[in-house]
Amino acid sequence: MTSEVVAASSVPAPGRAVRVREIATELRGLRGSLIPILHAVQEELGYVDQPDVPVIADVLNLSVAEVHGVVTFYKDFRRTPAGRTVVAICQAEACRSVGAVELAEHAKRRVGCGFGETTYDGRITLDEVYCFGNCALGPAVQVGERLHGRVTAARLDALLGDAR
Amino acid sequence: MTRVFVPRDSAARSVGADEVAERLAVLAPEVEVVRNGSRGMLWLEPLVEIETPAGRIGYGPVAPEDIDGLVAGGMLAGARDLAACLGSVEALPWMRQQQRLTFARVGVTDPLSVDDYTSYGGLRGLRQALAQTPAEVVETVVESGLRGRGGAGFPTGIKWRTVLGASADLKFVCCNADEGDSGTFADRMLIEGDPFTLIEGMTIAAYAVGASEGYVYLRSEYPDAVATLRAAIELARTEGWLGDDVLGSGSGFVFDLQVRVGAGAYICGEETSMLESLEGKRGMVRAKPPIPALQGLFGLPTVVNNVLSLATVPTILANGAEAYASYGVGRSLGTSVFQLGGNVARGGIVETAFGITLGELVNDFGGGTSSGRPIRAVQVGGPLGAYLPTEQFDLPMDYEAFAAAGAMVGHGGIVVFDETVNMAAMARFAFEFCAAESCGKCTPCRVGAVRGVETIDRIVAGDNREKNLVVLGDLCDLMTDGSLCAMGGLTPLPVRSAVRHFGKDFGS
Numbered sequence: 001m002t003s004e005v006v007a008a009s010s011v012p013a014p015g016r017a018v019r020v021r022e023i024a025t026e027l028r029g030l031r032g033s034l035i036p037i038l039h040a041v042q043e044e045l046g047y048v049d050q051p052d053v054p055v056i057a058d059v060l061n062l063s064v065a066e067v068h069g070v071v072t073f074y075k076d077f078r079r080t081p082a083g084r085t086v087v088a089i090c091q092a093e094a095c096r097s098v099g100a101v102e103l104a105e106h107a108k109r110r111v112g113c114g115f116g117e118t119t120y121d122g123r124i125t126l127d128e129v130y131c132f133g134n135c136a137l138g139p140a141v142q143v144g145e146r147l148h149g150r151v152t153a154a155r156l157d158a159l160l161g162d163a164r
Numbered sequence: 165m166t167r168v169f170v171p172r173d174s175a176a177r178s179v180g181a182d183e184v185a186e187r188l189a190v191l192a193p194e195v196e197v198v199r200n201g202s203r204g205m206l207w208l209e210p211l212v213e214i215e216t217p218a219g220r221i222g223y224g225p226v227a228p229e230d231i232d233g234l235v236a237g238g239m240l241a242g243a244r245d246l247a248a249c250l251g252s253v254e255a256l257p258w259m260r261q262q263q264r265l266t267f268a269r270v271g272v273t274d275p276l277s278v279d280d281y282t283s284y285g286g287l288r289g290l291r292q293a294l295a296q297t298p299a300e301v302v303e304t305v306v307e308s309g310l311r312g313r314g315g316a317g318f319p320t321g322i323k324w325r326t327v328l329g330a331s332a333d334l335k336f337v338c339c340n341a342d343e344g345d346s347g348t349f350a351d352r353m354l355i356e357g358d359p360f361t362l363i364e365g366m367t368i369a370a371y372a373v374g375a376s377e378g379y380v381y382l383r384s385e386y387p388d389a390v391a392t393l394r395a396a397i398e399l400a401r402t403e404g405w406l407g408d409d410v411l412g413s414g415s416g417f418v419f420d421l422q423v424r425v426g427a428g429a430y431i432c433g434e435e436t437s438m439l440e441s442l443e444g445k446r447g448m449v450r451a452k453p454p455i456p457a458l459q460g461l462f463g464l465p466t467v468v469n470n471v472l473s474l475a476t477v478p479t480i481l482a483n484g485a486e487a488y489a490s491y492g493v494g495r496s497l498g499t500s501v502f503q504l505g506g507n508v509a510r511g512g513i514v515e516t517a518f519g520i521t522l523g524e525l526v527n528d529f530g531g532g533t534s535s536g537r538p539i540r541a542v543q544v545g546g547p548l549g550a551y552l553p554t555e556q557f558d559l560p561m562d563y564e565a566f567a568a569a570g571a572m573v574g575h576g577g578i579v580v581f582d583e584t585v586n587m588a589a590m591a592r593f594a595f596e597f598c599a600a601e602s603c604g605k606c607t608p609c610r611v612g613a614v615r616g617v618e619t620i621d622r623i624v625a626g627d628n629r630e631k632n633l634v635v636l637g638d639l640c641d642l643m644t645d646g647s648l649c650a651m652g653g654l655t656p657l658p659v660r661s662a663v664r665h666f667g668k669d670f671g672s
Contacts, residue, residue: 032462034445073446074447092347093346093593132174133175135505137178145387150178
């Protein structure tokens with residue numbers, strides 16, 4: 001369902017390939033540079049697109065399969081653009097002990113999509129995360145860049161309302 | 165100028181510390197607002213402290229909307245008659261009853277002030293180390309009894325001795341800061357609250373083993389820690405604490421380090437998987453041997469230690485191995501940084517000598533549950549740690565005592581659950597989590613976790629319950645004995661402890 005969403009930061013394909021090559025070339029001197037490169041591509045271009053993979057593989061002299069394997073191994077790397085606001089709810093044990101599962105169910109109903117999905121209007125992507133290290137002040141929810149503690153259903157509604 | 169402390173720790177920020185600091189700057193532009201780390205009394209965050217001649221006076225929790233009233237009531241002069249006033253922060257029982265060695269500066273200083281760092285004892289350990297031979301430094305760490313705080317509890321000095329003895333042109337020090345276990349946040353708080361200590365500890369490790377490059381593998385879920393540590397590394401380079409001639413000692417000791425950000429894979433907290441990830445690969449676990457001390461990052465000798473292990477090394481070098489080893493019990497020497505989380509009234513950081521009981525931590529420090537209901541279970545040591553009932557609250561926090569009880573201290577995280585918890589659901593979750601996070605290299609973990617979920621579902625549904633409990637036991641045996649790493653090897657720990665202590669949740 002996320003494929004219908006067009007990211008604000010979307011760069012046209014030819015320009016994107018050039019930029020991906022620049023990023024990869026700039027960082028390839030690092031030891032084990034593939035993951036820093038993927039982070040940099042995602043940070044600037046919003047996600048790691050399939051056509052980016054052969055470009056990065058070429059710069060690093062790796063096979064396309066090796067790069068593909070790394071992109072798909074790590075949850076952080078998005079294959080499609082995220083919604084305008086990413087809402088990530090911790091689902092690990094400490095937050096579960098104070099109602100994080102119920103909070104997630106509330107969020108899914110309220111937003112109208114499940115974990116790993118984006119709303120039809122591209123407004124919100126809902127994600128599950130396993131631990132922000134805010135275990136004494138759970139449930140923990142990250143909205144955009146901002147971490148929130150002790151999030152109740154009402155507080156989450158207010159945060160979601162702001163995320164328009 | 166009055167100095168006011170408002171934590172920059174991400175837990176404090178998650179409940180409004182930034183807004184408090186911003187409002188203070190507007191209301192009282194004449195005061196200096198210092199963004200310190202957190203004292204670790206997280207239920208009091210945002211905890212505002214005022215520096216007075218009588219010490220630092222605390223106020224908390226201070227919501228952003230409370231600030232105007234508190235300032236009008238004389239908070240900035242240290243007024244004691246305000247409801248939020250806690251009195252002297254150092255005198256609070258929570259603080260007084262701790263022995264803070266690793267966390268000595270966390271919450272006290274400005275994490276990015278080099279002056280604060282050195283005036284509060286920073287660099288004493290590194291200077292002491294550089295005055296000794298590498299072998300002497302290694303033996304000091306061996307004698308201190310320091311064991312790996314990441315969870316495995318392997319003696320740190322022994323690991324270093326192996327790396328020192330390995331000959332190679334290039335060696336590495338890798339810090340495992342992929343603190344993925346739920347209920348653990350000490351690595352994050354140390355990096356956000358006193359990053360120079362970690363840098364100093366890694367530098368000492370590098371000197372001791374002959375390494376010249378360091379990496380901190382820090383999880384992406386901790387963006388504040390990433391930013392703070394990167395800023396601290398820049399400052400350390402400027403100060404000459406890192407670089408081509410560390411501390412200008414003229415010894416020719418070269419060391420520099422960099423932060424590498426993880427990418428959301430729990431398995432990368434396993435040391436060999438972390439090394440694969442640092443090499444830019446999928447985080448697939450390696451078989452051991454060869455051990456990373458001999459063939460680690462890029463096949464070269466590598467020290468891999470947890471944040472807390474490395475951050476404890478400066479105090480050991482500064483004050484001597486004996487001083488550190490005078491704390492603790494049995495073979496669990498020194499202090500450990502315990503973390504109270506979950507459904508707990510007073511959650512946060514308790515650094516104390518090993519040997520304190522689980523009950524003292526959860527009841528005396530933690531104050532029971534935050535919901536007010538009775539405690540049903542606590543999970544110690546993260547998602548791979550055992551669930552313990554209150555009957556076991558007299559267990560001392562000690563690696564061996566916990567192992568003998570079928571549990572583990574792990575990274576020292578304690579998650580509290582009240583009576584509403586369904587332990588069959590938690591056991592199922594342990595398998596679900598393992599299935600989702602398994603690297604997939606070994607069959608017991610990859611397939612066993614999926615079969616575990618199915619088997620628990622059958623047990624709970626009453627489908628051949630007795631037979632399926634036997635199947636579950638067999639599966640747990642197989643995963644324990646046959647998995648390549650602790651992910652599959654320890655997932656049976658929470659499962660079995662849940663069945664053993666909370667059997668009625670499984671439909672008995």
